[in-house]
Amino acid sequence: MVWNSGWRLASASSNSGILGLIGAGSMYPETLREHIQKCKKATTKPFGVNVPMLYPNIQEIMDIIVEEGVKIVFTSAGNPKTWTKWLKEKGITVVHVVSSVKFALKAQEAGVNAVVAEGFEAGGHNGRDETTTLTLIPMVKEQINIPLIAAGGIATGKAMLATMVLGADAVQIGSRFVASEESSAHIAFKQTVVESKEGDTQLTLKELAPVRLIKNKFYNEIQELYKTAPTKEQLKELLGRARAKKGMFEGDLENGELEIGQVAGIIHDIKPVANIVEDIMAEFEDAKKEIIRM
Amino acid sequence: MVWNSGWRLASASSNSGILGLIGAGSMYPETLREHIQKCKKATTKPFGVNVPMLYPNIQEIMDIIVEEGVKIVFTSAGNPKTWTKWLKEKGITVVHVVSSVKFALKAQEAGVNAVVAEGFEAGGHNGRDETTTLTLIPMVKEQINIPLIAAGGIATGKAMLATMVLGADAVQIGSRFVASEESSAHIAFKQTVVESKEGDTQLTLKELAPVRLIKNKFYNEIQELYKTAPTKEQLKELLGRARAKKGMFEGDLENGELEIGQVAGIIHDIKPVANIVEDIMAEFEDAKKEIIRM
Numbered sequence: 156m157v158w159n160s161g162w163r164l165a166s167a168s169s170n171s172g173i174l175g176l177i178g179a180g181s182m183y184p185e186t187l188r189e190h191i192q193k194c195k196k197a198t199t200k201p202f203g204v205n206v207p208m209l210y211p212n213i214q215e216i217m218d219i220i221v222e223e224g225v226k227i228v229f230t231s232a233g234n235p236k237t238w239t240k241w242l243k244e245k246g247i248t249v250v251h252v253v254s255s256v257k258f259a260l261k262a263q264e265a266g267v268n269a270v271v272a273e274g275f276e277a278g279g280h281n282g283r284d285e286t287t288t289l290t291l292i293p294m295v296k297e298q299i300n301i302p303l304i305a306a307g308g309i310a311t312g313k314a315m316l317a318t319m320v321l322g323a324d325a326v327q328i329g330s331r332f333v334a335s336e337e338s339s340a341h342i343a344f345k346q347t348v349v350e351s352k353e354g355d356t357q358l359t360l361k362e363l364a365p366v367r368l369i370k371n372k373f374y375n376e377i378q379e380l381y382k383t384a385p386t387k388e389q390l391k392e393l394l395g396r397a398r399a400k401k402g403m404f405e406g407d408l409e410n411g412e413l414e415i416g417q418v419a420g421i422i423h424d425i426k427p428v429a430n431i432v433e434d435i436m437a438e439f440e441d442a443k444k445e446i447i448r449m
Numbered sequence: 450m451v452w453n454s455g456w457r458l459a460s461a462s463s464n465s466g467i468l469g470l471i472g473a474g475s476m477y478p479e480t481l482r483e484h485i486q487k488c489k490k491a492t493t494k495p496f497g498v499n500v501p502m503l504y505p506n507i508q509e510i511m512d513i514i515v516e517e518g519v520k521i522v523f524t525s526a527g528n529p530k531t532w533t534k535w536l537k538e539k540g541i542t543v544v545h546v547v548s549s550v551k552f553a554l555k556a557q558e559a560g561v562n563a564v565v566a567e568g569f570e571a572g573g574h575n576g577r578d579e580t581t582t583l584t585l586i587p588m589v590k591e592q593i594n595i596p597l598i599a600a601g602g603i604a605t606g607k608a609m610l611a612t613m614v615l616g617a618d619a620v621q622i623g624s625r626f627v628a629s630e631e632s633s634a635h636i637a638f639k640q641t642v643v644e645s646k647e648g649d650t651q652l653t654l655k656e657l658a659p660v661r662l663i664k665n666k667f668y669n670e671i672q673e674l675y676k677t678a679p680t681k682e683q684l685k686e687l688l689g690r691a692r693a694k695k696g697m698f699e700g701d702l703e704n705g706e707l708e709i710g711q712v713a714g715i716i717h718d719i720k721p722v723a724n725i726v727e728d729i730m731a732e733f734e735d736a737k738k739e740i741i742r743m
Contacts, residue, residue, distance in 0.1 A: 255647055255648055256646065256647040256648070256714070257647075257648070274581065274583070275569065275570075275579075275581060276569075276580075276581040276583060276584050284647065284648035285569075285651065285652070286570075286647055286648060286711055286714075287568065287569060287570040287581040287582065287583065287602060287711060288581065288583050289568070289570060289581065289582050289583045289601075289602035289603075289608060289611065289612075290570050290602045290647070290710075290711040290712050290714065290715070291647065293605065293607065293608065293715050294647045294714045294715050295647075297715060307583075308581060308583035308584045309583075311587065313587065313614050313615055313616070314583060314587065314615065316614050316740070317583065317611035317612070317614045317615050318583075318611070319740075319743065320607050320610050320611045320614060320736055320739075320740065321607055321608065321611050322607070352550065353549055353550040353551075353578065353580055353584070353585065353588045353589075354549055354550070354551070354578035354580060357579065358579070382678065383678060384676060384677060384678035416584075417580055417581060417584040418584050420550070420580075420584065420588045421584070421587050421588050421591060442614055443740055443741070443743065445614075446610070446613075446614065446737055446740050446741075447737070447740075447741060449613065449737065
């Protein structure tokens with residue numbers, strides 16, 4: 156959710172009765188501080204910050220989170236042992252994002268309060284095992300005894316209920332909120348998400364860090380390069396810098412990295428967060444009633 | 450389900466109250482006839498035959514199906530227009546297996562009675578779009594108005610209920626029945642399925658026909674070859690002939706092709722088909738009751 160989840164999206168989410176998250180992944184430390192401060196002004200409800208731990212200024216980021224009194228941190232892309240104890244000592248609830256059973260067990264061992272298990276269909280950066288949400292959730296559930304949050308492929312109340320049937324205690328939703336009015340993404344990217352169909356995304360750049368994105372000109376260039384059995388360095392050179400910003404924030408649909416989940420194929424409109432949440436919860440309740448009649 | 454689904458598995462399935470299928474993919478025409486005849490003797494319930502339409506002796510196969518009075522055919526791997534009308538004129542119910550919305554629409558247009566929509570997590574041959582069951586089912590459901598059967602990642606009553614929440618009218622289950630007493634697979638392969646963990650399978654050989662298999666010595670050889678940017682011909686040469694038979698039927702775990710779904714990670718025992726069906730249905734009913742309490 157880099158370049159999508161600033162204070163507007165996080166506060167609107169928390170104000171709608173769910174837990175909003177600010178995505179620190181695309182922010183300089185002082186930008187994050189500004190977003191946290193604005194979020195606190197915009198909502199009295201709890202919200203959290205998602206921190207990819209590979210971030211270069213990680214200590215600075217964590218210090219800001221503590222200084223600003225954020226009570227919930229979602230960590231990803233790194234070893235959960237590194238920060239969990241430090242954060243928990245400061246009274247912060249820690250949730251770690253994983254893509255496999257092995258990493259879920261490591262996170263539990265590191266003492267996190269809950270794990271997000273994210274399947275292959277999810278947008279953006281993703282695991283190497285390519286395990287889908289439908290199979291990952293029951294396999295993780297079988298092995299851990301802390302709360303389990305399902306992610307990847309969930310944009311509707313029905314999918315929320317389906318993953319809870321599989322054993323999830325809660326869900327994390329990304330792509331659906333990209334196409335919200337409050338997402339900080341460029342309108343051209345939001346529109347592309349709404350127009351996406353089944354089959355329009357692909358997981359690629361697995362040798363660097365696997366990422367699911369929309370198949371655009373940039374993706375085709377990657378595919379051309381793959382035909383030459385490229386080295387990691389050649390792939391890195393093609394990727395270059397700031398591709399995600401270019402695509403999602405600046406709206407360069409051809410040369411930018413357009414990270415979105417497979418579920419984009421059933422996202423058909425850009426709406427305010429409050430309406431999205433309302434629709435998901437109404438569909439969730441309706442789906443429960445339909446099951447009773449099954 | 451090639452090399453797994455002969456008359457024993459199909460008749461045991463039909464006798465357990467579900468629809469058993471004989472997989473024609475691994476059979477010579479006269480072998481198929483023998484399996485159909487044995488299946489008719491072993492059950493009075495309806496059963497079907499799954500026919501990959503790329504089969505070289507396809508006319509002969511279809512003639513045998515008609516001659517033997519089989520009333521249900523599942524077609525896959527080919528254009529649904531080719532055989533649907535011909536089969537339906539003979540009073541046969543036709544179900545076509547698809548991996549994308551586009552192919553589901555083509556199947557509906559061809560006049561099939563139902564479609565199986567199979568996700569990326571499924572074992573064996575698979576689609577190019579890599580769409581997972583969790584996202585494929587709602588997207589297909591949105592576009593078609595004929596019955597929809599979910600497949601890929603389903604081995605339990607909970608997964609069955611989850612996919613029905615997403616919009617499926619029924620489910621097709623493969624991998625779970627590989628690890629049944631009645632499957633014709635080699636015991637060494639069944640045991641490997643039971644021992645498989647999350648992350649042990651991978652979709653590969655995408656340039657030929659994408660196939661999900663267990664990562665064994667043969668898979669590692671494919672990966673080594675990929676590093677050299679191989680041509681299709683080089684991949685075909687490595688694949689050679691009868692790899693699937695070697696792995697699944699003859700039990701060569703190192704050099705054979707071991708086709709199974711990601712869901713193998715939660716399959717922990719080899720049981721009679723009747724017990725598998727009983728367990729799935731009991732879990733399905735329990736899961737419904739749990740939802741009511743949610």
